[in-house]
Amino acid sequence: MDSKETEELAQHCKRILELLGEDSSREGLLKTPLRVARSLQFLTKGYGESGEEILRSAMFKEDYRQMVVVKDIELYSMCEHHMLPFYGKAHVAYIPNGYITGLSKIARVVETYARRLQVQERLTVQIRDCIQNTLNPLGVAVVVEASHMCMQVRGVQKQNSVTTTSAFTGAFLSDIRTRNEFITLIGSKLH
Ligand SMILES: [Zn+2]
Known part of the structure; x- marks a missing residue:
């Protein structure tokens, strides 16, 4: 019905x-x-969901303080300017500060923000802020690499361009070695 x-x-x-x-x-x-x-x-089903609730549903006390990286998370979203898809990958890392979350929850956070009308820049920052505000880790890193159909099938018709956006907090901002370790682990060129 x-x-x-x-x-x-x-x-x-x-x-x-x-x-x-x-x-x-x-x-x-x-x-x-x-x-x-x-x-x-x-x-656009993400409007009815909360990224924070998804993370809180699987938060565990844990003393692990090394970088946790979830890379190559498939991402399908829709640009808010043309309502055409953009798609690619998200790479997410955080350094726990007493709490960890289920790895699948990281992918679900990406999903819930992607399933809305978006711009890639805001999507990247929303994923970062959701993790930072919920788990309060020592740092969060998010890189999104995506192709935009509004550029491929109309307008400038550039088939192979990939847009990369990134957003960092904490140790990923203040410690260049930490950031470089993350970038090496995800194998991104960060162009
Ligand atoms: Zn567009």
Whole structure:
């Protein structure tokens, strides 16, 4: 059963098809508005979730104080300027300060911020701040490498450009060796 919001979204999607010059009643398009509506809701489901809650659901007291790195986290998001996908990888590290979290929770934090209308810069900072504010670690590092479909299929039509953004706190900011260790571990060129 679809919600009122889904039904209303579908009505608008149908109108978009018509405004684009399509016949929204032809067979291949009959279910398209509803599919698009559900798809858009899936791609923005992060609005209904909290990154902090995800981390707090699996926080463990632990004395480990070495860098924890989760690299190559697949990422699919949607640019807020064109509502077209951007996709790539996130690499996240933190240095625990009494608490660790489940490794899958780091990936879920990336997911919850990616499933919203985003700009890559804000996405990067939101992941960092969520981990810093929840686990209060000695430092957090986030690098996101992504290709933007709004650059690939329209506008400048650059197929192979990758945008890299990064955000650091604590030891990753103050200690160049720590930051370099992270960058070496993730194998990024940081271009
Ligand atoms: Zn865009």
